Amino acid sequence: MNKNQFVPQIPYGTRDLLLREAKQKRIVEGSLAELFSRWGYDEVVTPTFEYMETLTVGTGSDMQQHVFKFFDKNNRIMALKPDMTTPIARVAATRLKETPLPLRLFYLTNVFRHEQAQAGRQCEFYQAGVELLGAPGPAADAEVVALAVEAMLEAGLTNFQIGLGQVDFINGIMAESGLTPEHKQQVKYAMVTRDLVGLGEILAQSGLSKAAQELLRQIPVLHGHEDMLNHAYQLVSNDLSRRALDNLADIHRLLTGYGVDRYVNFDLGIIRDFDYYTGMVFEGYTPGLGFPLCGGGRYDNMLASFGVANPATGFALGIERVLLALERQGIGVSVRGKDVYIAWAEGKLPEAIEAANQCRKEGRRAELALASESKASAETVIAEGYEELIYIE
Numbered sequence: 001m002n003k004n005q006f007v008p009q010i011p012y013g014t015r016d017l018l019l020r021e022a023k024q025k026r027i028v029e030g031s032l033a034e035l036f037s038r039w040g041y042d043e044v045v046t047p048t049f050e051y052m053e054t055l056t057v058g059t060g061s062d063m064q065q066h067v068f069k070f071f072d073k074n075n076r077i078m079a080l081k082p083d084m085t086t087p088i089a090r091v092a093a094t095r096l097k098e099t100p101l102p103l104r105l106f107y108l109t110n111v112f113r114h115e116q117a118q119a120g121r122q123c124e125f126y127q128a129g130v131e132l133l134g135a136p137g138p139a140a141d142a143e144v145v146a147l148a149v150e151a152m153l154e155a156g157l158t159n160f161q162i163g164l165g166q167v168d169f170i171n172g173i174m175a176e177s178g179l180t181p182e183h184k185q186q187v188k189y190a191m192v193t194r195d196l197v198g199l200g201e202i203l204a205q206s207g208l209s210k211a212a213q214e215l216l217r218q219i220p221v222l223h224g225h226e227d228m229l230n231h232a233y234q235l236v237s238n239d240l241s242r243r244a245l246d247n248l249a250d251i252h253r254l255l256t257g258y259g260v261d262r263y264v265n266f267d268l269g270i271i272r273d274f275d276y277y278t279g280m281v282f283e284g285y286t287p288g289l290g291f292p293l294c295g296g297g298r299y300d301n302m303l304a305s306f307g308v309a310n311p312a313t314g315f316a317l318g319i320e321r322v323l324l325a326l327e328r329q330g331i332g333v334s335v336r337g338k339d340v341y342i343a344w345a346e347g348k349l350p351e352a353i354e355a356a357n358q359c360r361k362e363g364r365r366a367e368l369a370l371a372s373e374s375k376a377s378a379e380t381v382i383a384e385g386y387e388e389l390i391y392i393e
């Protein structure tokens with residue numbers, strides 16, 4: 001081989017989805033689009049990139065470090081969208097401003113974030129998600145969580161759990177703790193990354209009372225069912241945290257009505273990696289995958305930053321993560337095989353084209369040979385997975 005031969009590479013954190021994987025992706029996305037539409041959601045498509053200042057309005061400072069930025073011809077800073085929640089809030093506050101609420105929107109798209117790449121975590125990845133805009137109460141939150149459960153079932157997963165949390169539980173504790181803003185940020189970061197040792201160290205240096213430290217240290221392990229909520233209620237005395245727990249109980253009651261409560265437990269340690277959440281938050285986990293399959297929550301302040309104050313809630317599901325989980329759990333996505341191979345003897349191409357047209361009209365997947373061949377050689381293709389050989393002679 002020529003030593004100087006150019007070996008093209010793809011950028012860090014990107015992947016080619018080939019053949020079977022691309023087909024599986026399309027099948028899963030297709031069934032999710034139908035599911036969302038059965039629940040009354042309409043699709044929206046927004047640009048791949050936005051002005052950086054638009055994304056800054058929506059996403060917090062932490063996420064901005066993960067955004068891919070570039071300049072347009074006029075030197076304005078652009079960014080590849082790191083999620084769809086901010087672009088949808090922009091659309092809802094501008095072009096869809098006059099549309100009656102609530103608005104139910106869904107999307108299937110690629111998004112971009114600088115990440116430490118590994119299987120299931122790439123810098124470019126695909127999301128399916130919904131945003132429910134203009135509805136403040138637990139009914140909207142329960143709808144979104146129930147739809148997330150249905151989306152995972154629709155994709156073929158059965159073994160998963162949703163952890164349901166509420167950001168105000170922690171906010172209430174933080175507010176009464178007297179932590180400095182800097183320490184608050186560090187505590188939150190340790191909780192997002194589930195770094196319990198780090199959390200312990202930060203608290204030890206915080207100057208808080210032993211009781212306050214103990215309470216904050218417990219948050220990441222506060223997960224379970226109703227009895228855990230009751231226990232948490234006893235731990236806190238501030239209004240904000242208690243209202244957060246009441247809100248979770250209300251949402252959970254509705255999830256029982258949806259028949260999905262067995263997939264949901266409470267997890268008060270959930271803090272998502274976007275700063276925009278203002279209420280319930282959730283993440284979906286499955287065995288064998290070290291990061292969430294889906295996540296979402298309520299974000300009531302984002303639309304106001306675009307000039308139209310409206311509450312909102314939503315979630316997104318990682319398509320590659322779902323495919324990876326299906327593969328690791330040995331669950332096949334049934335991908336349609338090859339139906340017919342049409343081969344032809346010397347001079348018979350026109351008849352073979354006609355046969356191929358006919359098969360395709362009947363909805364069969366027909367592959368037409370591009371050169372004449374003997375019947376014996378054509379017959380070997382059956383071993384390649386075609387269901388039928390048509391030989392024109």
Ligand SMILES: N[C@@H](Cc1c[nH]c[nH+]1)C(=O)O
Nearest residue numbers: 083085296297314315316
């Ligand atoms: N945009 C969030 C998910 C979400 C949708 N709506 C609210 N949250 C994410 O990418 O994780």
